[in-house]
Amino acid sequence: MKNVILLENVKKSFGNQQVLRGVNLHVEPGKIVGLIGPSGSGKSTVIKTTLGMEVSDAGSAEVFGRKLPNRKLLSDIGYMAQSDALYTSLSGYTNLDFFASMKGIKKQNRKSEINRVAKVVNLENDLSKPVGGYSGGMMRRLSLAIALLDNPQLLVLDEPTVGIDPALRLQIWDELRKLSSNGSSILITTHVMDEAEKVDEVALLLEGKVMDYDTPTELKAKYNVKSVEDAFLKAEGEL
């Protein structure tokens, strides 16, 4: 399979606001693709139409060569939404255990897998606490740990590092890189521009389209700037 994600000419309006005006995007196996764009440009909408959570008005969206939603494929995808979908009255451990069982991880393997993902996000000492008492950053970390369960073939992460300290961010990026070197693909949205330097390909979402798609190095060369942030600003016409 050439592309794990393939979006062709995807269009989406909400009422009379056209948010996506013909989005083309692909994610190849083992690649980390960063989707960046101004607030409100439609990054989450791209993700939701990819995963079949929003129905597009036109165009096609395929994951692993299939249209979503598709129950069978869902267990191969780790998705982290922008807002946390957690059971706040339950402990971190029980949340992880619930999602681990949803993903079909066998009971005898769950404990070690839960401890592994909790360690990646530094939550191993907070697992017995109820999630309702977690800080915002801790909830983001727990959501990310849930997405990482069972080393999915595809990770789709919507702003995963908001509210996460720089040191832990580095640790998380190490884990994402490890996953991708083992063949997993990752589509990630971010506002943190130094994270956009770490991806394999950057997709610039502007005016409802992917205006540019290239490696960070090529993008910087093309716009003759020193950072992805400046390339982004130049593409936006702000530099």
Ligand SMILES: Nc1ncnc2c1ncn2[C@@H]1O[C@H](COP(=O)(O)OP(=O)(O)OP(=O)(O)O)[C@@H](O)[C@H]1O
């Ligand atoms: N379900 C919906 N109903 C109506 N409007 C929506 C809906 N979902 C998104 N929108 C609108 O579509 C636009 C794009 O939203 P989206 O959340 O995709 O942007 P984003 O690039 O992810 O933004 P941010 O970076 O701020 O998270 C916004 O103007 C938003 O108000």
